[in-house]
Amino acid sequence: MKISSAKKLSIRQLFAPALLAIAIMPLAFAAQAHSHGDREGQGPDHERMEERMEERMEERRQEVYERADISAEKQAELNQAHTEHREAMNALREDHRGRVAEILTEEEQEALRSAMQEAHEEYRGKHGKRGYLNNSDENADSE
Structure with a gap:
């Protein structure tokens, strides 16, 4: 069974961004963490935000449990295990x-982050927040 070249191109277009995202994910995490700076010295606002997020996550876990x-023993x-x-x-x-x-040097790290x-x-422009391909982009690519 042979797939047309137009179909192959479309499949590549669908999977290329996902593969790229998977390949650079470890670097993305590092860059994001670095862009937020060191956790120490960020002040009480950052600490309160983290505490609130952890409290919300704990509430959600308890609801699911x-x-x-x-x-109660297994919840503990x-x-x-979560901690x-x-x-x-x-x-x-x-x-x-x-x-x-x-x-990487600082300059290379900054270039990579950018x-x-x-x-x-x-990717977000083409796929939106949830990662779905926008139909308008797919139609434009196939024309």
Whole structure:
């Protein structure tokens, strides 16, 4: 079964942005974290925001546990697992930031952040916030 070249192009157009996003995701996380700066010294507003976000997430988890009829003991275990996961992810993120800083100069890191921001904006322009391809763009590409 042979697919026409127009169909191949369309498939490439659909998957290329997703593959690019997957490929640069680790760098995007590092750049985003770096663009927010060091957590220390950001002041009480940032700390309060993080606390509120964590409280909201805890409320959502509790609601889900109740809906699923999870016992209090298992809820405590799940909460502990969540805490350990979050701490491990934060440590991994910090390690990655250090590696990026070892590899790239400040100027290169800034250039990478800018390029990633541009790519992100282009992707969002074509796919919207939820990642769906806009029909108007697909129709324009196929003409």
